[in-house]
Amino acid sequence: MPLEACEQRLPRACRYRLVIFDWDGTLMDSAARIVACMEAAASELGWAAPTPAAIRDIIGLGLPEAMEALYPGIGALERDTLQAAFSRQFRLADQVPSPFFPGVLEGVARLREAPECRLAVATGKSRRGLDRVFDHHGCGEWFVASRTADQTRSKPHPQMLEELLAACGLPPEAAVMVGDTEYDLEMAGRWAWTAWR
Ligand SMILES: [Mg+2]
CATH class of the missing domain: 3.40.50.1000 (HAD superfamily/HAD-like)
Structure with a gap:
């Protein structure tokens, strides 16, 4: 051989x-999906969405840390609400798996x-x-x-x-x-x- x-x-x-x-x-x-879900979560709560670049920058952090980085000074209650909205959006989107x-x-x-x-x-x-x-x-x-x-x-x-x-x-x-x-x-x-x- x-x-x-x-x-x-x-x-x-x-x-x-x-x-x-x-x-x-x-x-x-999965970065595009994370950006889209973060934008949807902010919109769901009536908040201004961070820029796509800012969202891409927090990919890799744990969720609470990511929310705090995107909205500096955010309170614990608002952070948890935003995190729950993001998780909900992500679960929905993830019904079709990312490649x-x-x-x-x-x-x-x-x-x-x-x-x-x-x-x-x-x-x-x-x-x-x-x-x-x-x-x-x-x-x-x-x-x-x-x-x-x-x-x-x-x-x-x-x-x-x-x-x-x-x-x-x-x-x-x-x-x-x-x-x-x-x-x-x-x-x-x-x-x-x-x-x-
Ligand atoms: Mg990564």
Whole structure:
């Protein structure tokens, strides 16, 4: 068999034993939906909607933190009302699942074949939201563990990463965080800094 064909059949090795993915904007092409649902939630309450750019900037944060970033000085009651409106809009929109980015299915399949490499998720989504998308796509089994902002703490706090590593019994140097925003980078940076002190 030609060498090239052999290489295609063999799973590529992965230098990390745990690859931790962010969800929205990294695996799933969901930013436009998040923007539309935030605009709809603001409109439902009769509030001025933030700009699409401002909404895109908060993707990755936990919901309470995202609402506070969009409406600085917002009270707890208003924040919770807005969060509930956004969640309602998102649940409705999510009846039709958002798509994965092109190449994600193939890339994940290759990583899953790599010896001793496992996958996990660290996301600002709620547990309910992540479980819903796992159900829609039947992809929950890709991941050995997952953590959401409402289970732990919002990015950039590194608690999600600490918990995922502890759940997998791995040291920090065995894992890599894959994300698309500054919150992912900052979370990974803070976590590495504390882990190696
Ligand atoms: Mg993201």
